[in-house]
Amino acid sequence: MSAPVLFDVPGPKAQARIRIGSAVGxxxxxxxxxxxxxxxAGNDQLDPQRWAVLFDPxxxxxxxxxxxxxxxxxxxxxxxxxxTLLGLLLAAGRLSDHSWVRIPVTTxxxxxxxxxxxxxxxxxxxxxxxxxxxxxxxxxxxxGLVLYNMAVLAEIFRAGIMSIDKGQREAAFGIGLxxxxxxTLVLLPQAVRRMLPVLIAxxxxxxxxxxxxxxxxxxxxxxxxxxxxxxxxxRFGDQYTFQxxxxxxxxxxxxxxxxxxxxxxxxxxxxxxxATVATEPIRMPDENxxxxxxx
Numbered sequence: 001m002s003a004p005v006l007f008d009v010p011g012p013k014a015q016a017r018i019r020i021g022s023a024v025g026x027x028x029x030x031x032x033x034x035x036x037x038x039x040x041a042g043n044d045q046l047d048p049q050r051w052a053v054l055f056d057p058x059x060x061x062x063x064x065x066x067x068x069x070x071x072x073x074x075x076x077x078x079x080x081x082x083x084t085l086l087g088l089l090l091a092a093g094r095l096s097d098h099s100w101v102r103i104p105v106t107t108x109x110x111x112x113x114x115x116x117x118x119x120x121x122x123x124x125x126x127x128x129x130x131x132x133x134x135x136x137x138x139x140x141x142x143x144g145l146v147l148y149n150m151a152v153l154a155e156i157f158r159a160g161i162m163s164i165d166k167g168q169r170e171a172a173f174g175i176g177l178x179x180x181x182x183x184t185l186v187l188l189p190q191a192v193r194r195m196l197p198v199l200i201a202x203x204x205x206x207x208x209x210x211x212x213x214x215x216x217x218x219x220x221x222x223x224x225x226x227x228x229x230x231x232x233x234x235r236f237g238d239q240y241t242f243q244x245x246x247x248x249x250x251x252x253x254x255x256x257x258x259x260x261x262x263x264x265x266x267x268x269x270x271x272x273x274x275a276t277v278a279t280e281p282i283r284m285p286d287e288n289x290x291x292x293x294x295x
Contacts, residue, residue, distance in 0.1 A: 045242050053240050054247045061228060061244070068224030069251055075138065075220065076207040079145035083206065086146065087153030092183065094158055112151035118212055120144040125216045137218035141210065149206050156198055160191035193267070200263035204256050211252075221248045 010018060040046050053059045093105035112120070121144035124135055135143065164187050172182040192199075214223040225248035229241050 040242075050240060050243050054243060061247075064224055064228055065221065065247060065251065068219055068221045068248075069255075071138075071218070072207075072210050072220040073255070075142050075145065075210045075213065075218075078142050079149065079206055079210070080203050082142075082146045083149035083153055086150035087157055090150060090154035091157035091161065094154065095161065109151045109154050112147050113155070115148070117144055117148045117209055118215065120148055121212055121216060137213060137216045140216055141213040141218050141220075144212075145206055145209060148209075149202065152202055153199070156195055156202060157191070160195035161187050163194055164190050196263060196267050200260060204259055207256060207259065208252060221251055224248070 037046070044050070053061050054065075055062060057063065090105055090109055093101050094109060096102045096105070121140055124143050125137065125140035128135060161183075168186055168190075169182060172186045173179075177185065210220050211222040213220045214226070217223070219227070225244045228244050229238075232240050232244070
C-alpha cells in the first residue's frame with residue numbers, strides 16, 4: 001500500500017493530540033446540548049403533551065405538515081430535474097468550440113449565478129406581472145430554483161468534465177468517435193462519479209431553498225408551520241410554537257439525510273460496478289483450438 005502523498009501519517013504524539021482534541025470537542029458539544037435541554041426543561045418545552053400535537057391526527061397537524069411536505073417535494077423534484085437538464089445543456093454550450101454559442105451561454109450562467117435566488121423569485125412573482133405575465137406562487141418558486149441552480153450545476157458539470165484527463169478525450173477522437181459520443185460515452189460517465197458528492201450537496205441546497213416560498217405565500221413546510229402557529233396562538237397562546245417549528249425543521253433534516261444516503265448508495269454501487277468491470281478475467285485463447293493462418 002503506497003504512503004499518502006498530500007499529508008504525513010500522524011505519529012503517536014499527533015494521534016494522542018487528535019484523540020484529546022476529539023474528546024474535548026465531544027465534551028463541549030455535550031455541554032452545549034445539556035445546557036439547551038436544561039433551558040427547554042425549565043420552560044416546560046419538553047413536556048410530552050406539547051410534543052404529542054405533532055402526532056395527534058385530531059389536531060390536524062400531521063395532515064397539514066404531510067401535505068406541506070408533498071408540496072415541498074413537488075417543487076424540489078421539478079426544480080432538480082429541470083435544473084439538472086438545463087445545467088447539462090449549459091455546460092455543453094460553455095465547452096463548445098464555437099464562440100457564438102460559448103459567449104451567450106457563459107453570460108447566462110454568470111448572470112444567474114451572480115443574482116441572489118430571492119431576487120430571482122421576486123422578479124418572477126412581482127415584476128413579470130407588469131409585463132402581462134402572471135405566475136402562480138408555485139411557478140415563480142419553481143422557476144427561480146431552476147434558473148439559479150441550473151447555472152450552479154452547469155459549473156459543476158463543466159468542472160467535472162474538465163477534470164478528466166485529456167488523453168482519454170484524444171484517444172476517443174483517435175478511434176473515430178464524434179464529439180457528442182466522446183462527451184456522452186467517455187467524459188460524462190466518469191465526470192458524474194467524480195462530482196456526485198458536490199452534485200448531491202447542491203440538490204440538498206435546492207431542497208432547503210424551497211423554504212423561500214414562504215416569502216411569496218407558497219405553502220411549503222415553513223409557511224405551513226407558520227400558519228399552524230397562527231392558528232394555535234389565539235386558542236393556546238405560544239404553547240406549541242416551538243414544537244411546530246422544530247417539527248418542520250426535523251422533516252427537512254430527515255429528507256436531506258435520506259437524499260444524502262441515497263447519493264452514497266449510488267456512489268457505492270457505481271464503484272462496485274467499476275471494480276467488477278476492471279477485475280473481469282481476460283479470456284485467453286485455447287491452445288488446443290485450431291488456428292488458421294493466411295498464406
